[in-house]
Amino acid sequence: MIKMLLAFLSSFALSLILMPLIIKLLKRVSANQTILGYVEEHKNKNGTTTMGGVVFILTSIILAFVFLKYDTVWFTTLLVSLFFGILGLMDDYLKVKYKQNLGLRPYQKIIGQLGISIIFAIFIYFLSGQAGAIFLPLTFNSFNLKFFIIPLIIVVLIATTNSVNLTDGLDGLAGNVSFYYLIFFTIITTIVGNKLYANGETGAILTNIQNINILSMIFAGSILGFLMFNTNKASIFMGDVGSLCLGGYIGASACVLGQELLILILGFCFVFSAISVILQVTVFKLKHKRIFKMAPFHHHLQMSGLSEPKIVAIYSSVTIVLGVVCIIFYLL
Numbered sequence: 001m002i003k004m005l006l007a008f009l010s011s012f013a014l015s016l017i018l019m020p021l022i023i024k025l026l027k028r029v030s031a032n033q034t035i036l037g038y039v040e041e042h043k044n045k046n047g048t049t050t051m052g053g054v055v056f057i058l059t060s061i062i063l064a065f066v067f068l069k070y071d072t073v074w075f076t077t078l079l080v081s082l083f084f085g086i087l088g089l090m091d092d093y094l095k096v097k098y099k100q101n102l103g104l105r106p107y108q109k110i111i112g113q114l115g116i117s118i119i120f121a122i123f124i125y126f127l128s129g130q131a132g133a134i135f136l137p138l139t140f141n142s143f144n145l146k147f148f149i150i151p152l153i154i155v156v157l158i159a160t161t162n163s164v165n166l167t168d169g170l171d172g173l174a175g176n177v178s179f180y181y182l183i184f185f186t187i188i189t190t191i192v193g194n195k196l197y198a199n200g201e202t203g204a205i206l207t208n209i210q211n212i213n214i215l216s217m218i219f220a221g222s223i224l225g226f227l228m229f230n231t232n233k234a235s236i237f238m239g240d241v242g243s244l245c246l247g248g249y250i251g252a253s254a255c256v257l258g259q260e261l262l263i264l265i266l267g268f269c270f271v272f273s274a275i276s277v278i279l280q281v282t283v284f285k286l287k288h289k290r291i292f293k294m295a296p297f298h299h300h301l302q303m304s305g306l307s308e309p310k311i312v313a314i315y316s317s318v319t320i321v322l323g324v325v326c327i328i329f330y331l332l
């Protein structure tokens with residue numbers, strides 16, 4: 001527990017130190033976001049510095065090797081998030097270079113995401129010690145999906161990275177939801193680990209939980225430091241490098257601990273962002289009608305008159321409430 005708290009505080013401090021330097025460097029190379037005019041309220045954000053999510057990559061790389069002894073599982077989990085972050089960095093670079101809000105083409109993104117996800121899924125099944133085990137959400141019971149865990153992990157990683165990316169549409173929104181998600185995810189997996197240990201478990205899962213929890217606290221601390229510069233009105237955006245890195249880590253860390261299904265509950269805000277887009281597109285194609293004023297859902301709320309800080313507070317509160325509910329179930 002002490003090590004997790006130290007990792008969190010160290011990451012927060014390092015993020016605070018790095019962010020002004022990152023902002024200065026990105027401004028020097030004119031890494032500015034080009035905003036599309038589909039949301040009237042966002043026009044004044046045009047030219048805001050972007051790609052601030054590189055701080056997640058830097059802090060995690062530096063502090064992971066300070067607080068953790070090398071282990072293939074946590075290192076691969078970190079590597080997956082970094083590769084997703086690099087994919088996002090490429091996307092951001094093209095947007096900045098050509099001064100438009102279109103970076104990598106959709107098929108290029110999905111090929112990159114698919115490649116990373118397939119490699120990680122194979123690793124989980126054959127080399128992590130987790131094999132096909134997956135926990136039922138809100139319980140300590142697990143079952144073995146065997147080979148079918150591979151397609152599930154692929155779907156989870158692609159869905160999570162894109163869901164976090166879609167949620168990154170307002171100042172501080174994706175950052176706040178990710179922060180609270182990781183805090184509660186760490187608490188829950190700690191409870192699960194203690195229960196497994198009390199029941200006589202001595203396998204690799206306990207080591208994986210300890211290492212992933214420390215890594216999660218490093219990411220959480222880094223996010224909190226970033227949010228000091230990203231709350232409304234943001235001095236810098238995390239960019240796709242940040243949202244894909246966070247989405248990759250959230251998905252990979254859940255998969256490596258067999259908690260894929262927990263994302264559906266604890267990460268509800270991410271899930272709903274994706275669902276709102278899918279529903280909007282599907283219904284519009286079938287009936288030429290819109291369910292929401294705009295998708296993802298946070299833009300619907302914004303166009304309904306809610307301010308960005310209020311929307312962020314709503315999403316954060318939902319994540320906190322769901323986190324508390326999950327903890328109650330695990331403690332019953």
